[in-house]
Amino acid sequence: MRQRARRLRPRSVRTRLVLISTVLATLAVLVSQAAGLAVMRSWLTGQIDHRLTDFRPPPPAAYAPAHGRRPDAPEPREDALPSDYRVFFYTSDGRLRPDSLGSGSGRPRLPSTVSALTLESGRPTTVPAADGGSRWRVIADTGPDGRRVVVALPLDTVEGATSKLLWFSLAIGAVVAAGVGLLGSAAVRLGLRPLARMERTALRITGGESALTVADTDPRTETGRLGIAFNTMLGQVRAALHRKDASEQRLRRFMADAGHELRTPLTSIQGFAELLVEQPRLPAARRREAHELIARNAERMSRLVDDLFLLAKLGYAPVAHRETVDLLSLAADGVGAAVVAHPGREVRLAPLGRGGGDGAEPALDVVEALGDAHQLSQVIGNLLANACRHTPPGARVEVRVGTVRTGPDTGGTDRPGRGSATAALPAGVPACVVEVADDGPGLAADAAQQVFERFYRGPAAGPDGAEPGSGLGLSIASTIAEAHDGRLEVDTRPGYGSTFRLLLPRSVGAGPGDLP
Structure with missing residues (x-):
């Protein structure tokens, strides 16, 4: 797995930069959208809580039918509650009544007995729906006759708005990722153009064009400073190569000159030695002259070798x-x-x-x-x-x-x-x-x-x-x-x-x- 992940890892600097910029931009958009979504949800929920806490129950005549009315009492008004409020009642013996005041469908999931009701009076709480739909925001209160009353508002508006904003955020994130990927690739390619030119110059230099230099040498940019360092390195390499070539040329010339200087006395010594060997009956004066010339050329060779040794010693060892x-x-x-x-x-x-x-x-x-x-x-x-x-x-x-x-x-x-x-x-x-x-x-x-x-x-x-x-x-x-x-x-x-x-x-x- 590690080798496979290593093979999948991008090796190009351009690809890495584009991927990093795309991921960072997408994360920034998603984080900002998530923060906006959280703020919006909190604000909408706060508005509902404000409505719940400010709600005042209608007069007893409006909700008396829900307690049980006399046969001659008038029918309850359907518009006794404003908007989408729902009011649920617990009877005197602590059971939840099946009917409620208010219009609309659905209802929150409430306990069937008042003893199981854990809601704190005056504090809004979110509860799930009885039918599995949108959740409800509820608040518990005590009616005029001392019985427990629960006022509820649905959260379908809040959840619908946050759901739409969530999908909108995801769409924006996808669009931003695609845009950053495309535009970032072009921007990175444009930004890395000096490096591409430097790469081509280096390839041409390795191909034999050793006199080339990098043109981008602006000290205010990273690529310019890299170009300056690259040109400095090229100059030092060229100087070292020139010194090496000059040293090799001097060494070849020195060896040739030394060989030429040694060849002359060696030739003389060899010639006179062969003369003495081939003509053993030479006159004494000629033999003495040959011996003197051999000794003189040998002395010359000795001085030459001593001088060469001294030069080599002086060149490689300091003054001791x-x-x-x-x-x-x-x-x-x-x-x-x-x-x-x-x-x-x-x-x-x-x-x-x-x-x-x-x-x-x-x-x-x-x-x-x-x-x-x-x-x-x-x-x-x-x-x-x-x-x-x-x-x-x-x-x-x-x-x-x-x-x-x-x-x-x-x-x-x-x-x-x-x-x-x-x-x-x-x-x-x-x-x-x-x-x-x-x-x-x-x-x-x-x-x-x-x-x-x-x-x-x-x-x-x-x-x-x-x-x-x-x-x-x-x-x-x-x-x-x-x-x-x-x-x-x-x-x-x-x-x-x-x-x-x-x-x-x-x-x-x-x-x-x-x-x-």
């Missing part, structure tokens, strides 16, 4: 070790290492100047930030190595350390001619800065946007025979900066050199030169 790091000391160590690795190259350490009211602070003796000293040192080393490798031998390289408040002129935010792989920092916040600037040829705008991508190689302008890098140095440096909640960016344009800028949150005091 944070301590107070003196950026000025790290920059000085990086400059010293660059001078040793690139003899004859002019590399110097300089203060970070104001630059014409750009908001920068003078260089401090100590510029401290929280982070991993080894990783930050690697960033500075990568920037210096990149500047020395991709600029002419006579180009100067300058490392500047200081503190600024982020902005278009001081760094940390986006502007034309500035490239970065990470999001901009909030404007106006204090930051520690390490800049590596050169007066080389600079970069074009498209190259400035690609320079932080993995396996991107710019044109080498260093000494001939310099070993090309893996194209991962700037990508690793940018990832390290992002892991430190900072940003690595480049300001450049052709013919004006390049400035790579590392910005880190300034969360550690640095003495008397703190920014306000």
